[in-house]
Amino acid sequence: MASVRYIVDPDLAAGYDFINSAIVQRDLLVVAARCSVVYEGRGASRLGEGDRLIIVKPDGAVLVHRPTGYSPVNWQPDSHVITVERQDNSILFRSVRKRPREVLEVTISKVYFAIAVHGLVDDAEFIEYLDEGEIADYLARHPEVVEEGLRIIRRERPLESGYADMVAVDSEGRYVVIEVKRVTAGLEAVKQLHRYVENFRKANPEAKVRGILAAPAITKDALSLLTSLGLEYRHIDVAKLYREAKREKRRGGAASLLEFIKR
Amino acid sequence: MASVRYIVDPDLAAGYDFINSAIVQRDLLVVAARCSVVYEGRGASRLGEGDRLIIVKPDGAVLVHRPTGYSPVNWQPDSHVITVERQDNSILFRSVRKRPREVLEVTISKVYFAIAVHGLVDDAEFIEYLDEGEIADYLARHPEVVEEGLRIIRRERPLESGYADMVAVDSEGRYVVIEVKRVTAGLEAVKQLHRYVENFRKANPEAKVRGILAAPAITKDALSLLTSLGLEYRHIDVAKLYREAKREKRRGGAASLLEFIKR
DNA sequence: GGATTGATCTCGTAC
DNA sequence: GTACGAGGTCAATCC
Numbered sequence: 001m002a003s004v005r006y007i008v009d010p011d012l013a014a015g016y017d018f019i020n021s022a023i024v025q026r027d028l029l030v031v032a033a034r035c036s037v038v039y040e041g042r043g044a045s046r047l048g049e050g051d052r053l054i055i056v057k058p059d060g061a062v063l064v065h066r067p068t069g070y071s072p073v074n075w076q077p078d079s080h081v082i083t084v085e086r087q088d089n090s091i092l093f094r095s096v097r098k099r100p101r102e103v104l105e106v107t108i109s110k111v112y113f114a115i116a117v118h119g120l121v122d123d124a125e126f127i128e129y130l131d132e133g134e135i136a137d138y139l140a141r142h143p144e145v146v147e148e149g150l151r152i153i154r155r156e157r158p159l160e161s162g163y164a165d166m167v168a169v170d171s172e173g174r175y176v177v178i179e180v181k182r183v184t185a186g187l188e189a190v191k192q193l194h195r196y197v198e199n200f201r202k203a204n205p206e207a208k209v210r211g212i213l214a215a216p217a218i219t220k221d222a223l224s225l226l227t228s229l230g231l232e233y234r235h236i237d238v239a240k241l242y243r244e245a246k247r248e249k250r251r252g253g254a255a256s257l258l259e260f261i262k263r
Numbered sequence: 264m265a266s267v268r269y270i271v272d273p274d275l276a277a278g279y280d281f282i283n284s285a286i287v288q289r290d291l292l293v294v295a296a297r298c299s300v301v302y303e304g305r306g307a308s309r310l311g312e313g314d315r316l317i318i319v320k321p322d323g324a325v326l327v328h329r330p331t332g333y334s335p336v337n338w339q340p341d342s343h344v345i346t347v348e349r350q351d352n353s354i355l356f357r358s359v360r361k362r363p364r365e366v367l368e369v370t371i372s373k374v375y376f377a378i379a380v381h382g383l384v385d386d387a388e389f390i391e392y393l394d395e396g397e398i399a400d401y402l403a404r405h406p407e408v409v410e411e412g413l414r415i416i417r418r419e420r421p422l423e424s425g426y427a428d429m430v431a432v433d434s435e436g437r438y439v440v441i442e443v444k445r446v447t448a449g450l451e452a453v454k455q456l457h458r459y460v461e462n463f464r465k466a467n468p469e470a471k472v473r474g475i476l477a478a479p480a481i482t483k484d485a486l487s488l489l490t491s492l493g494l495e496y497r498h499i500d501v502a503k504l505y506r507e508a509k510r511e512k513r514r515g516g517a518a519s520l521l522e523f524i525k526r
Numbered sequence: 527g528g529a530t531t532g533a534t535c536t537c538g539t540a541c
Numbered sequence: 542g543t544a545c546g547a548g549g550t551c552a553a554t555c556c
Contacts, residue, residue: 002295002314002375008267028316028330030293032265032380036387042446043549048387051265051380053291053318059331067291067383068322070340071536077333077551099527102549112265113378117295117314120330124299124311128534305534334551340536362542365534395547446549449530455546482529 006115015111016091020084022056022116029056030117034110037064037074041102047073054093054106056082058120062095062104076104130242132182136165138245139180139214139236143168146178146214146234164196164211174208175200181215182238189213190226197231269378278374279354283347285319285379292319293380297373300327300337304365310336317356317369319345321383325358325367339367393505399428399443401508402477402499406431409477409497413439427459427474437471438463444478445501452476453489460494 005027007018015033022029031054037047047064052073055063060079063072080098084091093106130138136155143150149171156163168176177200179193190213197211211231216238218226226233268290270281278296285292294317300310310327315336318326323342326335343361347354356369399418406413412434419426431439440463442456453476460474474494479501481489489496 002297004271004295004376006269006271006376008269028295030295030316030378032267032291032293032378032383034265039549041549044392045549046390050385050387051383052385053293055316055328057328057331061331061333063333065318065320066385068320068324069537070324070326070338071550073389075333075549077549100549112380113267113269115293115295115376115378117375120295120314122313122315122329124313126336127309129307129309302534308534332552334535338534340534363534367534391549445547447529451530484529 002120003118004115005118006113007111008113010111010114012089012091012108012111013086015108015114016084016086018114018116019091019093019108019111022114023082023084025116025118026058027116027118028058028120029114030054031056031108031114032112033108033114034112035064035106035108037107038105039074039103041097041104042100045074049109051112054108056095060095064104064106074104074106076102128242129182129238130245132165132180134245135182135236135238135241136180138241139178140166142244145236145241146212147176150176163199164193167200170210174210175204176210176212178212178214180236181213183215184217184219185213185215185222185233186219187222187225189215189218190222190229190231193226193231194229265383266381267378268381269376270374271376273374273377275352275354275371275374276349278371278377279347279349281377281379282354282356282371282374285377286345286347288379288381289321290379290381291321291383292377293317294319294371294377295375296371296377297375298327298369298371300370301368302337302366304360304367305363308337312372314375317371319358323358327367327369337367337369339365393445393501393508395428395443395445397508398445398499398501398504401504402441402443403429404511405507408499408504409441409475410439426462427456430463433473437473438467439473439475441475441477443499444476446478447480447482448476448478448485448496449482450485450488452478452481453485453492453494456489456494457492 036049039045053065062076064074066073076095079095081096083094091108095104140152140155150168152168154167164177165180166178170176177197181189193211193213201209214234214236299312302308316328325339327337329336339358342358344359346357354371358367403415403418413431415431417430427440427442429441433439440460444452456474456476464472477497477499481496
């Protein structure tokens with residue numbers, strides 16, 4: 001459980017003591033202060049006095065944020081050594097990074113507040129998903145994920161409405177209309193697939209046509225409607241697909257150096 | 264002068280009131296909380312419960328930081344609308360971005376502390392030394408640093424796309440397309456130069472054209488690609504250029520050091 | 527450790 | 542608005 005210490009509108013001596021102890025204890029430290037910044041490393045910069053938010057994380061990451069925008073104005077992705085010094089009319093905060101050698105110095109002339117949090121716990125997994133188009137793209141490249149022996153014969157783009165995401169031929173020569181969903185499939189998805197399958201049947205009266213709804217999950221009602229319509233459900237693991245697709249993308253991008261010239 | 268309000272270890276009702284009022288007043292808001300995050304927009308992500316630092320800036324920028332690392336785990340570069348809702352066992356913080364359409368939702372189950380700062384003032388100028396444009400400017404004034412006998416015939420402004428930083432004529436009357444980098448040049452820089460040289464050749468089919476990549480260093484792969492494309496590498500010493508440029512500026516007149524740096 | 531590549535890149539700028 | 546390029550890019554991955 002996280003424990004919080006804080007100090008508001010302290011004088012420089014108290015501000016120094018607080019900041020220093022937070023650094024020593026490797027707390028998460030947040031300081032709002034009037035300060036100036038000097039950076040020397042890969043680049044070099046100077047920032048005059050102003051009000052900023054200074055964040056120091058337990059792993060040594062340092063961020064100096066101005067009151068606007070996503071990006072920190074100065075930062076240190078990680079620090080080798082962080083020191084705090086008491087000076088005449090200021091507190092000197094210094095973060096040194098080992099490689100590349102970089103030094104960030106924040107000279108604090110007024111502390112508005114400082115907060116130190118100890119014992120933060122953040123074990124949660126960060127999960128990224130693919131959008132529907134990307135999932136369909138991946139399944140088009142790897143139809144065996146949906147069913148062994150499938151061969152994609154048409155891949156529809158999202159814009160072309162009235163058609164399913166893809167049409168394939170199965171190992172027995174039957175057409176397979178496939179609709180992909182990124183989230184739990186409901187009745188709407190089933191109706192959609194049904195419509196696409198009927199469209200396909202109308203356009204190809206002779207053909208044998210199956211319909212598959214590929215989604216990470218399906219509601220009970222949707223599944224029973226699906227079944228009653230003679231359609232099929234296939235579970236897809238979106239997180240796994242995301243990992244596979246990412247890996248594939250990396251490999252795919254690693255073409256030879258001269259590749260781009262031929263293009 | 265900045266004014267600070269804060270609340271420590273509040274219950275959800277008090278936490279909600281505080282956060283909501285800070286948003287309404289467009290304060291800089293910093294919250295340490297146990298929370299989960301959902302993001303949908305250009306990408307999509309889920310982050311389970313954990314302790315995080317949430318920062319909301321007066322301009323609508325939102326950052327959710329885990330206890331480690333430089334990068335926020337979730338963010339919003341700016342928000343069109345920020346809303347805060349009281350739910351049964353949580354506070355729902357929602358930031359919606361207009362274009363591209365993106366939604367970030369933070370569900371807060373425990374507020375460790377929250378701080379709102381009003382009236383932050385940060386007018387200071389941020390000054391960087393020798394960016395790429397300034398290096399190119401210097402080389403344009405002193406082409407002999409790149410090669411004896413060069414005469415600059417065109418100096419492109421940094422943002423005119425499709426053209427290299429400068430074009431010169433060498434002592435034998437050949438055109439020389441020059442691309443400048445302030446850090447180690449990689450494959451991307453070589454591809455860029457190659458593109459510019461090809462563009463120039465297309466526009467001037469008769470001309471003899473060389474291509475020079477001027478940078479403080481170049482990766483091995485980049486150099487071999489460069490060579491295989493018939494292009495050339497010139498080492499430039501950025502630190503030396505900085506000193507030279509500084510000296511030149513001093514001699515040049517009354518301009519202060521800061522004046523020069525700003526340019 | 528060095529190099530390459532992708533990113534919810536962000537940010538600025540020119541058209 | 543889009544398009545392009547720079548960045549102290551950062552961060553992950555490959556070699």
